[in-house]
Structures are given as C-alpha cells and as structure tokens.
Amino acid sequence: MPKRYVFFTTLSYAYSIYRPLQEAIRARGDEVAWFLEDGCPDLLKEDEVRLTTLKDVIEYNPLAIFACANVIYHFLPGIKVSVFHGYPIGKRGEKNQEKDDHFSIRGWFDIYCTQGPSSTEYFKKLEAKHQFFKVYQTGWAKVDSYFDEYNQQSEVPTILYGTTFSKGISSAPHLFDTISHLVKTKNWNWRLTFHPKINDQVLLNKYRALAAEHSNVSFIDNVRLEDFQQSDVMLCDSSSIILEFMLMDKPVVTYRNTNPGKHLLNVTSVSEVENAIETALRRPDALMKEVNSFARYHEAYRDGNNCDRILNAVDDFNENHKGKIKKKPLNLWRKFRLRNKLKYWKYFERSERM
Structure with a gap:
C-alpha cells in the first residue's frame, strides 16, 4: 500500500521547496497531496492533488505532514516534519543562535530536517535538551536540482x-x-x-x-x-x-x-x-x-539526494522513534489560540490528549 504525505502550504515560496520532494515521493510509487492555508496563493498544477478542508486532510490520513513555515496544525494526523523556508544566516544580525528565529522550538514538530553544519550542530544540542523531536541532516529539499x-x-x-x-x-x-x-x-x-x-x-x-x-x-x-x-x-x-x-x-x-x-x-x-x-x-x-x-x-550535500534523505528520515522516525521519545509539551495556550483562530474544535488527535 503506498505511503501518503501532505504538504502544508502557507506562502508562495513553499511551492519551490515542496515540488522536488513531490517528485521524489512519486518516484517511490507513493502519494502526496497539498493543503493550502487561507490566503496562500493557489499555484497548484492540474496533476497536483488538492485537499480543500481540514476534514479532507484527516481522512487522507498521511504518514507525515511537511511544513516549511514555523507553525503546523497540531491536531492533524501524521508525523510533523519541518523542512524550513531558508537558511540560518543571521538575517537580523543575531550572533547568538538562541536569539535566531530559525532555531525557535515551539513544540509543533517531530522531525527537523537540517541543511548543513550551520543548522545541524545547534539543532542537535536542542534535540538533546528537549528530547521530544529528532534531528536529521538531510540537506534542503529545494536545492536538489541546483x-x-x-x-x-x-x-x-x-x-x-x-x-x-x-x-x-x-x-x-x-x-x-x-x-x-x-x-x-x-x-x-x-x-x-x-x-x-x-x-x-x-x-x-x-x-x-x-x-x-x-x-x-x-x-x-x-x-x-x-x-x-x-x-x-x-x-x-x-x-x-x-x-x-x-x-x-x-x-x-x-x-x-x-x-x-x-x-x-x-x-x-x-x-x-x-x-x-x-x-x-x-x-x-x-x-x-x-x-x-x-x-x-x-548546505552539506551536492548529490541531488536531499529529498530522498528527508523521506528516509521519516521512515526512520516512524520505525524507530515514534511513540518512544518524550511527548511534545502540551502547549495548551498556543493550541487554544490556533483553534480559536481557525474556529476548529472538532478533532483531537490522541497524541494531543496524552
């Protein structure tokens, strides 16, 4: 049975990040669909699968949901995977990584797919500190064809x-x-x-x-x-x-x-x-x-296999770490604010209640 994935899409820059990953998923004989947040430009092509409602995503029941923004809906099913929308170059002049928004841990994600030493080294320290997510150095999905x-x-x-x-x-x-x-x-x-x-x-x-x-x-x-x-x-x-x-x-x-x-x-x-x-x-x-x-x-790799490494990271987490590491923080206030913004109260994932 093919694996299913969802692309959580917030801004137009997401398309160029997700499409190489989509190609890798399809090459494996698996399936992927897109969920566009309200306000996101609709740039989907005819052959790209669209999920129009939160209920659609829940019924699609993906193995993993990818996000390149800082937030993902915690109540949706699937392993939550951060694939980033850029590199940690200290845009605001941050000299201390603790103050760099690229490294903010908000409690939404199970996996962080880092791009190279500049992000991996500090994220590994954060993994050891928090213990409720795993870090994989995969390279950035967007640049495989570069x-x-x-x-x-x-x-x-x-x-x-x-x-x-x-x-x-x-x-x-x-x-x-x-x-x-x-x-x-x-x-x-x-x-x-x-x-x-x-x-x-x-x-x-x-x-x-x-x-x-x-x-x-x-x-x-x-x-x-x-x-x-x-x-x-x-x-x-x-x-x-x-x-x-x-x-x-x-x-x-x-x-x-x-x-x-x-x-x-x-x-x-x-x-x-x-x-x-x-x-x-x-x-x-x-x-x-x-x-x-x-x-x-x-950016650690030049072999064009970053997307495959990301998918392999999902498989490794699913087989070896899901349900075996520390539970994510409750984040009750953040979750309430998110649900209140969406006016969505219908579905509570089991892992959220535990």
Missing part, C-alpha cells in the same frame, strides 16, 4: 535583485533610484524579485513600472531555478536567498547586510553599488573561495 551542470552563455550580464521583507532591513525602499539609474546606463539585464510578505504595494508598483518601461528588466513574482541559473550576480540585503544563489558558485553584492563577511561584497552607501557589481562580475578568486566555503557550511 547542482545540475549549467553553463551560462550570455554576452550581456544579468543581475538578479532580491530583498527580504523585514522592516528596517529590506533594501527595496533605498535602492529603487540606484537600480533605475543602472537600468538606463549599464548594458545589463535585470530580474527583480521580492519576498511574498512585502505588502508595500506603492513601492512594488514602482518596480513593476520600471520593468514595464524597460526591455532589459523583468519583474518576477516567484523566483525560479532558471532565474538563479541565468543570472551572473545577485544584488540583495540580508535575505536567505543570498545563500541559494551562492550554491551555484556565484557572487552576491549586499546593501547594509546585517551579518557581513568575506563571502559578500557588502556596501553601506547606494553610491557604492555600481562598483561592487562590477567587481562581482569579475569574480575575484579570493571572493569566490569565500563564497564556496560559506555555501558548504550551510
């Missing part, structure tokens, strides 16, 4: 601009005039992509208008693998998308990065952006060595 050989053959350089949504950290309000100037004065192509949580529509419309007015600019609602592959340099701030780009052995220019290092060409003034991009396009040896080292610290 390591396919790809040769850029463009005569005109392409700059990919991406930004975080965090207020006070996002470069989007500061770099519009600079990017607009470079669009008009440099023989470069531009791809502009923004975090789905950015809600300043006036600002976004300015960037959309820039793309509409210039043939060398594209506005991208959901960044794709080919956008990384077909770009030469990234311009960013403190988003974890930086590391995704570096996995392809490509340089990044950042504006006021909160945790700068030798792996970045970080600038603190808009007047420095142009020269920094020019330097990045030359790919200095010393810089590229730092880029490679930084990427390997965060």
